[in-house]
Amino acid sequence: MIASTETIAALASGGGTAAVALIRLSGPQAEEVADRACHGAAGRSEERRATRAKVRDTEGRVLDDVLLTVFRGSRSFTGEPVVEIACHGGRLVTRRVLERLLECGARSAGPGEFTERAFLHGKLDLTQAEAIMDLISAQSDLALRAAHEQLEGGIGREAVRLREDLIGVVAHLEAWIDFPEEDIDPDTGDLFLSRVAAARGGIAKLLATAEQGRILREGVRTVICGRPNAGKSSLLNLLLGSERAIVSDEAGTTRDTIEETIILDGVPLRLVDTAGLREEAGGIEREGIRRTLHEAGRADLLLVVRDASLPAAESAVELPESNRAVTVLNKSDLGEHGDWVGSDGVRLSCNTGAGLDQLRRAIRESLDLGEADWGEHAVAINTRHRDCLRRADESLETAEVLLESAAAPELAALELRGALDALGEIVGKVDTEDILGAIFSQFCIGK
Ligand SMILES: Nc1nc2c(c(=O)[nH]1)N(C=O)[C@@H](CNc1ccc(C(=O)N[C@@H](CCC(=O)O)C(=O)O)cc1)CN2
Ligand SMILES: Nc1nc2c(ncn2[C@@H]2O[C@H](COP(=O)(O)OP(=O)(O)OP(=O)(O)O)[C@@H](O)[C@H]2O)c(=O)[nH]1
Numbered sequence: 001m002i003a004s005t006e007t008i009a010a011l012a013s014g015g016g017t018a019a020v021a022l023i024r025l026s027g028p029q030a031e032e033v034a035d036r037a038c039h040g041a042a043g044r045s046e047e048r049r050a051t052r053a054k055v056r057d058t059e060g061r062v063l064d065d066v067l068l069t070v071f072r073g074s075r076s077f078t079g080e081p082v083v084e085i086a087c088h089g090g091r092l093v094t095r096r097v098l099e100r101l102l103e104c105g106a107r108s109a110g111p112g113e114f115t116e117r118a119f120l121h122g123k124l125d126l127t128q129a130e131a132i133m134d135l136i137s138a139q140s141d142l143a144l145r146a147a148h149e150q151l152e153g154g155i156g157r158e159a160v161r162l163r164e165d166l167i168g169v170v171a172h173l174e175a176w177i178d179f180p181e182e183d184i185d186p187d188t189g190d191l192f193l194s195r196v197a198a199a200r201g202g203i204a205k206l207l208a209t210a211e212q213g214r215i216l217r218e219g220v221r222t223v224i225c226g227r228p229n230a231g232k233s234s235l236l237n238l239l240l241g242s243e244r245a246i247v248s249d250e251a252g253t254t255r256d257t258i259e260e261t262i263i264l265d266g267v268p269l270r271l272v273d274t275a276g277l278r279e280e281a282g283g284i285e286r287e288g289i290r291r292t293l294h295e296a297g298r299a300d301l302l303l304v305v306r307d308a309s310l311p312a313a314e315s316a317v318e319l320p321e322s323n324r325a326v327t328v329l330n331k332s333d334l335g336e337h338g339d340w341v342g343s344d345g346v347r348l349s350c351n352t353g354a355g356l357d358q359l360r361r362a363i364r365e366s367l368d369l370g371e372a373d374w375g376e377h378a379v380a381i382n383t384r385h386r387d388c389l390r391r392a393d394e395s396l397e398t399a400e401v402l403l404e405s406a407a408a409p410e411l412a413a414l415e416l417r418g419a420l421d422a423l424g425e426i427v428g429k430v431d432t433e434d435i436l437g438a439i440f441s442q443f444c445i446g447k
Pocket of ligand 1: 074075123
């Protein structure tokens, strides 16, 4: 456990104008700082109970009428003294109150610093800290559920369990190395191997959720393509109109294409709008096509729109192979051209909306994300967990080879230790200075 020396302050609620805003102070002097700003109101207030107070400037003039909540000792979100100030939510008022707290001895918190302190004080493991971030940026109910499962410790517990099993194996193996007169009998050798194999099985299970995790966090990258006039924009609008996402802008990610997110049966689809590309007619159309193909090549899902009122040859599209694609036979309200009779594809009319349910089902089926796949436990790892697990698995694979040959048990033990470190990194059990920086810098200030 690491005790922090500085007291940090930041706005915990959103930056816009609101009825109430929450400012948090955390650190050893949280109560002192609040007392200076509120003429002793924090010290007088009962623990964890909202208390009315006035924040005053240096001359004693009232800056705001607030509610204070004091968390003493380590019984707080960060695991250190915390004072929360619920002030009026105007931009200027919150700024003045925060400035006053800085004058009274706090310093501005960096991104994710409150959560980082919660981690450093043992209130959360790293996967739980990451889950808070996922929770805040979740765009679908499924993503929210996965974040909650992770916050409750799902992934962390599994990583710790795997690690503890392996600690047992390493301890046993190293004891044997230290006392070589006691031979590893074949049974013990087999036991080592079976326990390593079991750990690899557990790792494989977690690794299998990486794709789901990516989709939950980033959405299914979906590209709508087709000949000019086939109805691509109409399809985009139809999907957006019926399923507009709650959050369509994500802070901190730069994109070169316009993207909109829709939630389809709980799964976020990031629709990559190639509208900009279509503008480039004439001479530079080739460039537009090249870029569309590039987008299509990176897609998780292609929605290929064809005008089914025309002969098939007039709506042919050249596309990269091996993509998950759903063909949309659009303009079904105009009647289907004979070429399409009996062919696969979802009959849709963007004008009337007929066929939208079938399209939704077809998309879901093509993604292979049926209800069962998400399971009871929506646990899904992120890319950092995936990298740690892959490293752990590589070490275990090498350890297996070494154990099988029984030639160099020391080397096998070394590999097992490598796997322990990689698993420990997931929850933050091993030295993680640079990992912390990478994780918490992605947080917003005040979290
Ligand atoms: N006002 C307020 N609301 C909030 C937060 C907050 O920090 N402040 N949270 C911040 O993200 C979330 C809630 N998370 C929290 C987690 C732990 C503790 C806490 O006081 N833990 C103590 C006591 C445990 C208990 O009483 O159950 C502890 O762990 O010792 C508080 C909030 C969402 N809502
Ligand atoms: N009858 C009918 N017309 C449609 C349907 N969907 C789109 N259209 C019409 O087809 C024309 C082209 O639609 P868009 O959505 O702009 O097609 P697009 O593929 O985005 O076209 P480009 O921007 O040229 O690439 C418009 O006049 C639409 O109103 C449909 O289901 N039925």
